[in-house]
Amino acid sequence: TVILEILSLENKLTDQQKEFQQLARKFAREEIVPAAATYDRTGEYPVPIIKKAWELGLMNGHIPQEYGGMGLSIFDNCLITEELAYGCTGVQTAIEANSLGQMPVILAGSDAQKSKYLGRMTEEPLMCAYCVTEPGAGSDVSGIKTRAVKMGDEYVVNGQKMWITNGGKANWYFLLARSNPDPKCPAGKAFTGFIVEADTPGIQIGRKEMNMGQRCSDTRGITFEDVRIPKENVLITEGAGFKIAMGAFDNTRPPVAAGATGLAQRALDEATTYALERKTFGKVIAEHQAVSFLLAEMAMKVELARMAYQRSAWEVDQGRRNTYYASIAKAFAGDIANQVATDAVQVFGGNGFNSEYPVEKLMRDAKIYQIYEGTAQIQRLIIAREHLGRYKK
Amino acid sequence: MGSSTSLVPKSVTAAINAHGFGYFGCPHTFGQVGYRLKRTEQYIRVKPDNSSVVTDGVKHSMNPFCEIAVEEAVKLKEKKLIKEVVAVSCGPQQVQETIRTALAMGADRGIHVEVTGKDYETLGPLQVSKIMAALAKKEEAQLVILGKQAIDDDCNQTGQMTAALLDWPQGTFASELSLEGDKIKVVREIDGGLETIKINTPAVVTADLRLNTPRYATLPNIMKAKKKKIANVKPADLGVDITSRLEVLRVDEPPQRQAGMKVETVDDLVGKLKEAGMV
Numbered sequence: 001t002v003i004l005e006i007l008s009l010e011n012k013l014t015d016q017q018k019e020f021q022q023l024a025r026k027f028a029r030e031e032i033v034p035a036a037a038t039y040d041r042t043g044e045y046p047v048p049i050i051k052k053a054w055e056l057g058l059m060n061g062h063i064p065q066e067y068g069g070m071g072l073s074i075f076d077n078c079l080i081t082e083e084l085a086y087g088c089t090g091v092q093t094a095i096e097a098n099s100l101g102q103m104p105v106i107l108a109g110s111d112a113q114k115s116k117y118l119g120r121m122t123e124e125p126l127m128c129a130y131c132v133t134e135p136g137a138g139s140d141v142s143g144i145k146t147r148a149v150k151m152g153d154e155y156v157v158n159g160q161k162m163w164i165t166n167g168g169k170a171n172w173y174f175l176l177a178r179s180n181p182d183p184k185c186p187a188g189k190a191f192t193g194f195i196v197e198a199d200t201p202g203i204q205i206g207r208k209e210m211n212m213g214q215r216c217s218d219t220r221g222i223t224f225e226d227v228r229i230p231k232e233n234v235l236i237t238e239g240a241g242f243k244i245a246m247g248a249f250d251n252t253r254p255p256v257a258a259g260a261t262g263l264a265q266r267a268l269d270e271a272t273t274y275a276l277e278r279k280t281f282g283k284v285i286a287e288h289q290a291v292s293f294l295l296a297e298m299a300m301k302v303e304l305a306r307m308a309y310q311r312s313a314w315e316v317d318q319g320r321r322n323t324y325y326a327s328i329a330k331a332f333a334g335d336i337a338n339q340v341a342t343d344a345v346q347v348f349g350g351n352g353f354n355s356e357y358p359v360e361k362l363m364r365d366a367k368i369y370q371i372y373e374g375t376a377q378i379q380r381l382i383i384a385r386e387h388l389g390r391y392k393k
Numbered sequence: 394m395g396s397s398t399s400l401v402p403k404s405v406t407a408a409i410n411a412h413g414f415g416y417f418g419c420p421h422t423f424g425q426v427g428y429r430l431k432r433t434e435q436y437i438r439v440k441p442d443n444s445s446v447v448t449d450g451v452k453h454s455m456n457p458f459c460e461i462a463v464e465e466a467v468k469l470k471e472k473k474l475i476k477e478v479v480a481v482s483c484g485p486q487q488v489q490e491t492i493r494t495a496l497a498m499g500a501d502r503g504i505h506v507e508v509t510g511k512d513y514e515t516l517g518p519l520q521v522s523k524i525m526a527a528l529a530k531k532e533e534a535q536l537v538i539l540g541k542q543a544i545d546d547d548c549n550q551t552g553q554m555t556a557a558l559l560d561w562p563q564g565t566f567a568s569e570l571s572l573e574g575d576k577i578k579v580v581r582e583i584d585g586g587l588e589t590i591k592i593n594t595p596a597v598v599t600a601d602l603r604l605n606t607p608r609y610a611t612l613p614n615i616m617k618a619k620k621k622k623i624a625n626v627k628p629a630d631l632g633v634d635i636t637s638r639l640e641v642l643r644v645d646e647p648p649q650r651q652a653g654m655k656v657e658t659v660d661d662l663v664g665k666l667k668e669a670g671m672v
Contacts (some may be wrong), residue, residue, distance in 0.1 A: 016616065018490070019610070020612060057611045070616065
């Protein structure tokens with residue numbers, strides 16, 4: 001019955017979902033696609049596109065209606081994300097980072113915190129960021145060293161964060177810091193989640209990092225030097241941070257997988273169009289089996305990645321724990337995005353290697369999908385744990 | 394063609410042509426729910442029996458000129474110059490999607506004139522004009538705004554015929570529209586440049602490309618549009634006979650482009666043209 005429900009769901013989007021998808025598609029094709037190559041070359045933050053996306057309601061979809069948002073389901077958000085990513089994953093990541101930063105507040109914030117920090121996102125086009133990774137700790141979140149020390153009614157934070165998407169553009173951060181210095185304290189109790197205003201004294205924003213792909217996205221190191229955070233900005237309570245930080249991922253991995261799928265779909269479309277135009281040995285290259293088989297395998301991967309993210313989104317929307325499906329979707333979509341983008345370059349041949357053609361950018365953009373939001377290896381750890389856990393029951 | 398966008402000031406009726414356009418010179422000779430080729434999808438093809446073009450599986454969307462018409466109506470309402478925008482479309486069930494888009498852009502309510510099957514295939518500008526005229530009278534419209542033409546059949550007739558049936562003035566190919574009291578000033582795009590006219594209301598106006606840039610429907614407006622009503626009517630309810638007086642004999646693709654030939658000098662070129670009987 002679960003299978004039937006999902007199949008009918010996937011084949012029949014509701015009218016409203018179709019309209020959302022069409023709006024996002026139109027916006028991506030008309031506003032993002034034409035500008036993407038230039039933003040990639042210059043690395044400039046795509047402010048006009050983000051502003052327009054915000055005006056159309058294509059951003060911040062997770063914010064509940066009580067706080068001025070649209071309270072869209074994860075599934076609806078994924079539909080939109082895939083379409084935007086089709087246009088440019090750099091732009092889409094800048095937008096998605098808002099969702100990641102907001103998710104801890106949506107899941108664990110008090111009413112006052114939600115009103116204050118989610119409310120403002122719906123009143124103006126602001127950005128926020130998820131501030132967890134450090135130069136010395138990425139996958140091993142429990143190894144982060146940024147320290148939060150309680151002093152009276154405040155916490156004083158010192159440390160260094162790295163690779164923070166929207167780091168230089170955020171209005172506020174979700175910050176994870178170690179509040180219990182005892183090394184024997186279990187991870188589940190040693191960390192605290194904070195909401196930090198970006199203009200708090202002591203926050204030093206590093207330079208914009210020049211990355212391989214998704215180059216218009218703003219990624220920075222951030223230094224915290226005696227930054228004072230009021231205790232009102234603690235999420236839930238001291239020591240509750242680890243679970244909050246990790247819990248966000250079950251909601252944000254499906255959209256990330258959707259983004260990777262959007263990139264893969266774009267690569268497939270570009271490669272297919274080219275293969276129907278380029279001629280060699282007397283016919284269009286699509287009629288040579290070597291190429292058509294490549295395209296067939298690319299198509300298989302795209303369709304399966306889509307089904308995977310839709311399943312993981314649907315599971316969490318039904319109120320169920322979706323960790324297993326979310327990790328599968330993210331791992332699979334990230335991997336196939338890289339494969340499909342590489343194959344697209346191959347289909348284009350020499351032209352594919354050149355910056356005048358759109359596919360080399362896709363190949364560069366795809367790589368990060370195997371790294372952020374939990375590396376491909378971490379996803380496998382999670383999937384194995386979840387999978388084996390089912391057998392042990 | 395199928396439907397045109399008409400806007401009515403007190404009750405503005407925008408008829409949406411769910412039309413699209415075919416690339417690669419495929420002739421369009423009759424009213425259709427429009428189809429729009431995506432770059433990545435198939436080319437428009439003529440059916441093997443040369444009776445029409447293949448529409449199965451071709452994506453349809455709102456006629457671009459109708460989008461402009463809807464946008465103009467919504468802008469007039471935002472300026473508080475008109476009270477209500479009604480979006481109208483003629484065709485099968487699917488046109489409701491297009492009406493919803495108009496509602497999401499800001500139209501207040503929709504009217505779906507149900508025409509299906511064979512009737513839909515033969516629905517032409519004359520029939521749609523009759524429907525629009527009947528609706529305009531019924532709704533007591535003051536202004537009917539249509540797209541100047543549908544991009545699949547390029548008929549460019551519905552607006553003009555609707556005005557004639559209603560015996561209303563018309564401002565076609567509008568690139569600028571302003572309400573001045575009970576008159577409408579229309580700047581028309583004509584071959585020689587721009588012509589400005591002033592017409593009495595009620596009137597019919599058809600939208601040209603430069604009239605405005607249609608807005609995107611925002612996500613919140615798409616959600617709000619769900620609550621707006623779409624009324625269902627049949628042509629018979631309006632007393633309109635939609636029998637076609639046209640019979641399409643044949644649809645053919647344009648001839649394949651032949652290879653050209655190079656000549657060395659201008660004289661050679663003139664010589665070749667004379668040989669081919671072209672000059």
